[in-house]
Amino acid sequence: MRWPFLCAVTVALFVAGGFPARAADVLVEAEAFEEHGGWRLDTQFIQTMGSPYLLAHGLGKPVADATTSVQIPEAGQYKVFVRTFDWVARWQAEGHPGRFQVAINGTPLETTFGTEGEDWGWQSGGTVDLPAGKASLALHDLTGFDGRCDAIFLTTGNEPPSNDSDVLSPWRRRQLGLTGDTAEVKPYDLVVVGGGYAGTATALSAARMGCKVALIQDRGVLGGNGSSEVRVWAMGLIRRGNYPRIGEIVEEFSDHATKSPGRAEEFVDDLKEQKVRAEKNIDLFLNHHAFTAEAVDGVIQSVDAFDVRSGALRRFTAPLFADCTGHGWLGEWAGADFEQTPVGRMGMSNMWRWDERDTPQSFPETPWALPLTMRDFPYPRDHHGQWFWESGFDKDPIGGAEAIRDWNLRAVYGAFNAMKNGDGADRHETAELTWVAFIGGPRESRRLMGDVLLTQDHIVNKHEFKDGCVPSTWSIDLHYPKKQYAEKFPDNPFISIAVHDRRIDRSYGYPVPYRCFYSRNVSNLFMAGRCVSVTHEALGTVRVMKTCGMMGEVVGKAASLCIDHTCRPRDVYEQYWSEMDELLQLPGVARRETVASKIQIPADVQPSAGPRGPMEGTDPAKMEGLIVDDEAAVIRGKWTVGTGLKGFVAHGYRYASPDSNASIRFPITVPAAGDYELSVLYCPHPNRGTAVPVSWAVDEVVQGEQRVDMQGEPTREPMEVTLSKLTLQANQKVWVTISSEGAGGTVHADAIRLNSIK
Structure with missing residues (x-):
């Protein structure tokens, strides 16, 4: 069991509730602050740094304070340590953009935090005399440029917390005397980890076919890359091919954004949540981070997750699990076979937007950002920094994800600094930076291996699989650094170019086989989304959101057959494909109470689109x-x-x-x-x-x-x-x-x- 991720958040329950961990020791997790103010909860990198944290993402304007109260167990002189780091120090950049203060009982400590270290560690904040009883804490941002705080430790002892991650989490557990027990929750038929398009569609599809489903999502919204946090519009044509009903569920919650990135409201976060909560067979666990799984002899027994705000632990059990994490996390924990392309991988994007105001707008100088001129990046057409603001090619997409995101931020801030304070200043006096994605949009990492490994040759040669069921209509779209902008930073370019193989039937679509959607060696593991069984090249066409969502629709229907017949995902293809064929032809609104109930189809169901899809133009x-x-x-x-x-x-x-x-x-x-x-x-x-x-x-x-x-x-x-x-x-x-x-x-x-x- 992977305790490092568990314990870094569990202690917040006790401290925030007013119960000290040990006499004269107080550990406060930042995510457990009572009020986050303008600080944003960042959960992207828990698997590598051990905890959620608060991020002061103010686009150059200091954010409102995060505040909480704690119980001081006894009067005394307390040493203060804050877990943070200088997020540009790994590049030896000038300045410290993530500076912030910690105030105790309204008085800021003399130390400015976020100014030391290239990686997460405990920065000393000196000492403070505190009486017994309640004390107030505040995180006070000084810059608006992504300062970050994981935790605050107050101690009357002499030893600082260890920076060794192998020791850190046991230490956090000992502060509260935790035994590591996990709270059980009710068992389910299917546990879905990841709430992007693939996970949302998987949960809806399975629930409507009678499965009891747990949907676990580590953010506060559903949609993943297709949410208001990342704002990648949903691409890929739906409702066509061998099974033109597939895609009708995706259509119910898909965005209709006119640009990428668009406006937050265009990504209909609320609609996605409403659709899920309307299904009584789904229990939705937003803000829950799955961090480990127990597997025995190639069979997953359970998944553990914690509430990223409170630290509450839950264990999920089921006969079936679906990895919709995009990174193949669940498969990796369970020992599933996977591949990761060693070179030539696509990177992560962080899109952005600026707007014109009626009056002049200032923007701070950014000596720590990438030193850019207007010639070093494509002009943000229509005020949008679009999909091609991408870096991290061939960098570690798992262990190096935070560094990739931060490099992207340095590129965006450097570009806007050129517009405001550099050679573009005469044209952008009234320009204001209005949105930058702090949640990265990853494209490629682990791919879990199934009984079929889909290749580029399969697709362009239109190889027919008996179980072809998800139409992929996007070109084989692979991203590479754009040479025009790569010379200045050859080790980590930040602008990409898309290279397309357009030998794709956009009307009918290439039918991706069902056997790409379950693990070949973990017998009860489904997968849908970017982590399915395809090669790097084939990923270029299947990775767009609506296509990933249709994978989820197929997985959900297959899960219901597995529950009905007490079988594994592979058996659906080998023994029950005729039944699967019937389910794939059902309208998306078809439903049944349990997997054994009669299927009900509303009288006002929409007509099937046909193999060439719905007519999107004028009839x-x-x-x-x-x-x-x-x-x-x-x-x-x-x-x-x-x-x-x-x-x-x-x-x-x-x-x-x-x-x-x-x-x-x-x-x-x-x-x-x-x-x-x-x-x-x-x-x-x-x-x-x-x-x-x-x-x-x-x-x-x-x-x-x-x-x-x-x-x-x-x-x-x-x-x-x-x-x-x-x-x-x-x-x-x-x-x-x-x-x-x-x-x-x-x-x-x-x-x-x-x-x-x-």
Whole structure:
């Protein structure tokens, strides 16, 4: 059992409640402060530094004090020690951005904390005379630049706490005489660890199929990378492929952000929680950090977690467990086989935003941040520092996660300093830094091995697996340091570039097999999300949030079969796939009270989307005239299917580069004799061609050619350009050809309209 993580928080219960750990010793965990003020609870790095902590994330403006009261057991002179460190010292950076004070009974100690050490340790704060009884404590931030405090120790003794993490946690236990016993909770059918898109969908899917579910999430909100804390918009197309009902649950709680990062409210944290709490089969444990598991002979027996605010311990037992942590933590604790790409790994992002105000805004100088000029980073278009603010390539994504996050912060603050106080100052007088993610957005770490290891070749060659069930529609999108910005910091670049293999069927999707979603050597372990059984390359397509959520839907349904048949995840494929096939075809709102109950389907259930997915654009059948979509056209050369520009017809559109020598030919069969107007429909964009060649023919006889200017700002409705008025006979064949030669920009092909002139 991994006591170091347990004990660092348990003691807070006793101290904060007014019961001293030992005579003349008082240990106060920062996360147990009664009021956090403007300090933020950071739980990301518990597994490596041993505890949650408070972070003064004020974007350069000091945050409000965190306060609490403690019971001093006896009058005396107390030595004060504070567990913290200087978070830029590991890079020998100038200055100490994380400075803060500790005030006792309203009087600040003379020591300024956050100024010593390259790693977590106990900084001495001198001595203070205290009477017996209640005393007040306060953390007073001095900078707003991410000072951090783990704990405060007051002692009348002479020895400071040990900085050895192997000794530290037993020491914390001894302060309160803890035995290490863990409070039991009721048993469940399925314990889900991780509350991102994968974990949330797993819990909802299993609960609706009759499983009793515990959902454990170490943050106060659900959504993971797709929450308001990280703000990565949910990508990946849903409701298509072999099982077009899969994705309906994800659709219920998915964000609809228009940018990444967007506004906090766009990520609908409340909606996600409401959906989970509405299911009586789910017990939700927000702010609970799972830290260890007991496994015997390849079977997980239990998972232990603690409340990151109070330290209360809980043990979760179940016949089935799901690792939705993204990092494969549960699998690692249980001894599951896993892989981690040694080089070429993707990193972690911390996105940010700035806004213009009506009056001048100041920003402190940041000599400790990365020394950047405006040439050293891409200008934050639309006031957003987007997904490509990413670092930590090939750094340790587990043990080095806090350093990766902190390097990202140095990059963001250095960039904004260049805008405000450097060579961009003349253009940004009224600019204000309004949001920086302090919760990192990791992309890649451990991948747990299943009975199938999905590869890039499987995907691009469309290898068919009997159990293919989750449609992956994102390109194989791998991130690397962008050379343009890598020269100044070659050891740790902070701007990435995405390299895409677009040989993905975006309409139907590649069906990822079920056998990627359970461990090959831990028999009762499911996994969903970034830690499933895929190679580094295949991770590039399956890692986006909606796709991860659909994995969870599949896992939840499989768990119900395991409970119903008292079997393991592997048995679902080997013995019960016909039943699984039936469950995968159910609407997302289908439910049953228990795994043995009859399935109920509401009368007002939405129709199935079909194998090519829901029609996100305008339905051609509802448009005036005869509409021929790009999917009915004859294609030559390299075209890419797109859905990002709104206002398209049917399922999407196609686009091609101006030097691609590409063309697309739309066929139209004339329904009846008469006069017609022929036109082309497209979605404008600033990168579209200004002279796109469009020609038309009747019965293979060319009738005309026109250069169409498709450039412009995106609109919510398609643009339309009339090509010609034609007198036609029934059953004549009209052809419209759009080509790339001399187009003057990206060529767009969406639809053609033949409209009768009355």
